[in-house]
Amino acid sequence: xxxxxxxxxxxxxxxxxxxxxxxxxxxxxxxxxxxxxxxxxxxxxxxxxxxxxxxxxxxxxxxxxxxxxxxxxxxxxxxxxxxxxxxxxxxxxxxxxxxxxxxxxxxxxxxxxxxxxxxxxxxxxxxxxxxxxxxxxxxxxxxxxxxxxxxxxxxxxxxxxxxxxxxxxxxxxxxxxxxxxxxxxxxxxxxxxxxxxxxxxxxxxxxxxxxxxxxxxxxxxxxxxxxxxxxxxxxxxxxxxxxxxxxxxxxxxxxxxxxxxxxxxxxxxxxxxxxxxxxxxxxxxxxxxxxxxxxxxxxxxxxxxxxxxxxxx
Amino acid sequence: xxxxxxxxxxxxxxxxxxxxxxxxxxxxxxxxxxxxxxxxxxxxxxxxxxxxxxxxxxxxxxxxxxxxxxxxxxxxxxxxxxxxxxxxxxxxxxxxxxxxxxxxxxxxxxxxxxxxxxxxxxxxxxxxxxxxxxxxxxxxxxxxxxxxxxxxxxxxxxxxxxxxxxxxxxxxxxxxxxxxxxxxxxxxxxxxxxxxxxxxxxxxxxxxxxxxxxxxxxxxxxxxxxxxxxxxxxxxxxxxxxxxxxxxxxxxxxxxxxxxxxxxxxxxxxxxxxxxxxxxxxxxxxxxxxxxxxxxxxxxxxxxxxxxxxxxxxxxxxxxxxxxxxxxxxxxxxxxxxxxxxxxxxxxxxxxxxxxxxxxxxxxxxxxxxxxxxxxxxxxxxxxxxxxxxxxxxxxxxxxxxxxxxxxxxxxxxxxxxxxxxxxxxxxxxxxxxxxxxxxxxxxxxxxxxxxxxxxxxxxxxxxxxxxxxxxxxxx
Numbered sequence: 001x002x003x004x005x006x007x008x009x010x011x012x013x014x015x016x017x018x019x020x021x022x023x024x025x026x027x028x029x030x031x032x033x034x035x036x037x038x039x040x041x042x043x044x045x046x047x048x049x050x051x052x053x054x055x056x057x058x059x060x061x062x063x064x065x066x067x068x069x070x071x072x073x074x075x076x077x078x079x080x081x082x083x084x085x086x087x088x089x090x091x092x093x094x095x096x097x098x099x100x101x102x103x104x105x106x107x108x109x110x111x112x113x114x115x116x117x118x119x120x121x122x123x124x125x126x127x128x129x130x131x132x133x134x135x136x137x138x139x140x141x142x143x144x145x146x147x148x149x150x151x152x153x154x155x156x157x158x159x160x161x162x163x164x165x166x167x168x169x170x171x172x173x174x175x176x177x178x179x180x181x182x183x184x185x186x187x188x189x190x191x192x193x194x195x196x197x198x199x200x201x202x203x204x205x206x207x208x209x210x211x212x213x214x215x216x217x218x219x220x221x222x223x224x225x226x227x228x229x230x231x232x233x234x235x236x237x238x239x240x241x242x243x244x245x246x247x248x249x250x251x252x253x254x255x256x257x258x259x260x261x262x263x264x265x266x267x268x269x270x271x272x273x274x275x276x277x278x279x280x281x282x283x284x285x286x287x288x289x290x291x292x293x294x295x296x297x298x299x300x301x302x303x304x305x306x307x308x309x310x311x312x313x
Numbered sequence: 314x315x316x317x318x319x320x321x322x323x324x325x326x327x328x329x330x331x332x333x334x335x336x337x338x339x340x341x342x343x344x345x346x347x348x349x350x351x352x353x354x355x356x357x358x359x360x361x362x363x364x365x366x367x368x369x370x371x372x373x374x375x376x377x378x379x380x381x382x383x384x385x386x387x388x389x390x391x392x393x394x395x396x397x398x399x400x401x402x403x404x405x406x407x408x409x410x411x412x413x414x415x416x417x418x419x420x421x422x423x424x425x426x427x428x429x430x431x432x433x434x435x436x437x438x439x440x441x442x443x444x445x446x447x448x449x450x451x452x453x454x455x456x457x458x459x460x461x462x463x464x465x466x467x468x469x470x471x472x473x474x475x476x477x478x479x480x481x482x483x484x485x486x487x488x489x490x491x492x493x494x495x496x497x498x499x500x501x502x503x504x505x506x507x508x509x510x511x512x513x514x515x516x517x518x519x520x521x522x523x524x525x526x527x528x529x530x531x532x533x534x535x536x537x538x539x540x541x542x543x544x545x546x547x548x549x550x551x552x553x554x555x556x557x558x559x560x561x562x563x564x565x566x567x568x569x570x571x572x573x574x575x576x577x578x579x580x581x582x583x584x585x586x587x588x589x590x591x592x593x594x595x596x597x598x599x600x601x602x603x604x605x606x607x608x609x610x611x612x613x614x615x616x617x618x619x620x621x622x623x624x625x626x627x628x629x630x631x632x633x634x635x636x637x638x639x640x641x642x643x644x645x646x647x648x649x650x651x652x653x654x655x656x657x658x659x660x661x662x663x664x665x666x667x668x669x670x671x672x673x674x675x676x677x678x679x680x681x682x683x684x685x686x687x688x689x690x691x692x693x694x695x696x697x698x699x700x701x702x703x704x705x706x707x708x709x710x711x712x713x714x715x716x717x718x719x720x721x722x723x724x725x726x727x728x729x730x731x732x733x734x735x736x737x738x739x740x741x742x743x744x745x746x747x748x749x750x751x752x753x754x755x756x757x758x759x760x761x762x763x764x765x766x767x768x769x770x771x772x773x774x775x776x777x778x779x780x781x782x783x784x785x786x787x788x789x
Binding site: 004094313 | 560562566
């Protein structure tokens with residue numbers, strides 16, 4: 001397979017996953033912003049969203065203040081933001097066009113249909129309570145795309161490259177969503193573990209479709225260290241860091257079997273996976289959750305770059 | 314000097330006479346049985362089909378939807394076996410002569426020595442590539458894929474309008490149009506013995522594999538090379554690669570090391586032997602041609618010269634499809650093959666010749682004027698349909714650079730029954746069959762019929778509102 005074809009497949013999956021997660025991040029932020037605000041706190045949720053989406057620079061070039069309207073516009077619709085939901089969908093479809101024949105009809109029709117609908121959509125639909133309808137639509141389309149991939153693609157290199165893209169991106173995004181909590185400061189007089197803290201963690205769980213899953217796995221109320229355990233260490237949770245890393249390792253193993261060749265990326269993925277698989281959440285908190293997540297995001301980027309070197313260049 | 318003449322319009326079904334022509338009898342009956350609303354429904358289905366599979370065509374500089382679909386007319390155009398045999402013989406002869414001519418251009422230039430063509434016609438031509446001088450190409454084939462545009466003016470008169478030997482497109486429409494006709498009108502289709510076209514891609518691969526480079530002792534690896542998704546014919550490039558089961562590469566997918574071309578794959582470098590390139594000469598190799606392009610591959614020409622890769626069509630083949638070269642093709646056929654041309658050229662005036670120029674300028678209102686390097690129906694004057702201002706503008710342009718223009722009589726292009734808003738009505742058509750030349754010459758029975766959907770219009774180009782039709786060749 002041409003390296004460019006593999007690269008395009010990998011990025012189609014990454015862009016669609018990114019679009020999905022952006023919609024999740026916007027949802028959690030919107031929820032957090034609705035919580036009661038006490039004296040002495042600025043409204044910082046929208047700023048935190050810009051920070052965790054890694055687009056502070058571009059955003060503040062354009063806007064002075066991170067208001068809800070600005071952030072939603074920038075992350076959802078802005079063509080100047082290469083990572084906005086619209087840009088992701090366009091990029092996925094552009095890549096798909098260049099590798100049309102490597103995709104199944106169902107995948108192509110899903111991508112093409114999503115793009116057509118997105119390009120006809122007016123930004124004004126987000127106003128006056130339209131945000132959640134839009135975010136639901138994004139989730140629906142991206143999930144449909146995953147479904148079409150899993151249900152129709154032949155299990156060979158092309159499939160594994162797409163899965164790699166999905167899980168590298170998802171790991172990154174779960175870490176970022178979890179990190180939202182770090183950036184959203186508690187109001188001055190609120191207690192850690194108090195009511196507001198509780199709602200913030202609950203919002204995070206909802207954003208990753210994990211609210212019920214959490215309660216199914218833990219017979220306790222929402223505890224910060226358990227939420228972290230859930231999103232980092234639990235393989236049952238399909239968006240957790242360990243689950244993503246497990247899938248990355250699995251895809252790389254399939255490629256090694258198919259091609260009869262192993263690379264540095266295999267060693268790296270194996271090591272990252274083992275660290276998560278056999279690590280303890282206490283260590284995470286010992287190190288500091290925010291620091292741990294930052295480190296994970298960096299290492300995940302390195303792994304992505306190494307996968308590129310192995311196959312995609 | 315040729316003479317301009319205008320005849321009566323010939324309809325291929327016989328819409329203008331009382332008598333329905335034989336090839337169309339089955340179609341006539343079927344049209345009589347089928348109500349117009351069913352036809353309208355089928356036409357909608359066809360459009361949905363094309364949109365869904367994404368056969369689009371980019372039209373530049375007009376705004377609107379850049380990925381529009383070319384209108385498909387659901388009524389097929391039908392040719393009889395005997396007509397097709399005549400056309401095939403003529404096309405085969407013509408492509409043999411064109412290949413001999415290009416070989417001569419980049420070889421001894423006997424045609425110039427023989428006094429049949431002025432040296433300037435070659436040397437000063439924009440499509441002449443001096444880089445090709447002295448390069449020998451496998452089997453002496455320069456144009457492996459040719460699209461020969463033809464028009465019909467009467468029951469037995471076909472003319473060649475132009476030869477496309479650079480990167481002719483449209484063959485995917487020939488194949489997809491057939492696909493859709495079989496799908497929408499199985500009953501009509503089954504009443505006729507229509508010669509199949511779906512083996513075109515097999516024939517194409519056979520042709521490309523039959524001309525491996527000098528240094529290739531294994532089954533050659535063939536690829537299709539595209540400028541990328543923004544090219545108007547990108548759909549076709551990807552379609553052909555897919556149907557042949559070969560990789561569709563862009564410039565950056567390839568690199569040259571020690572005069573050998575490799576493609577970058579997920580399993581490391583893989584050697585490439587034959588490139589069906591749909592990238593123009595100037596963009597192929599920044600070291601040999603335009604340096605300001607990322608579409609090509611640095612060092613490709615060296616690999617070509619070293620006999621490590623073959624390119625289809627050959628670099629510099631465009632010398633044979635220049636519209637001013639066109640006028641010499643009948644002479645080429647006699648000179649290289651010692652045969653009389655089977656298919657005639659449209660009488661053509663070369664504005665570069667003083668007598669012709671005078672004649673053309675006096676009769677701009679009767680003639681069609683074309684730029685010698687133009688394509689796609691751009692930069693063209695259709696005399697009888699032009700305004701005085703347009704004619705004056707063209708006269709000025711022609712006087713400034715007469716070499717850049719040719720003129721032809723306005724031909725009475727044949728018409729075919731076409732399903733338009735008013736119902737079934739005659740519309741002007743042309744025909745582009747595709748000729749494959751490798752170890753031998755192959756013509757798949759069919760081609761692209763383009764139709765001018767506007768009543769009375771003679772411009773069939775898809776960039777100018779033309780549509781396409783499925784083209785049937787009946788078996789005996």
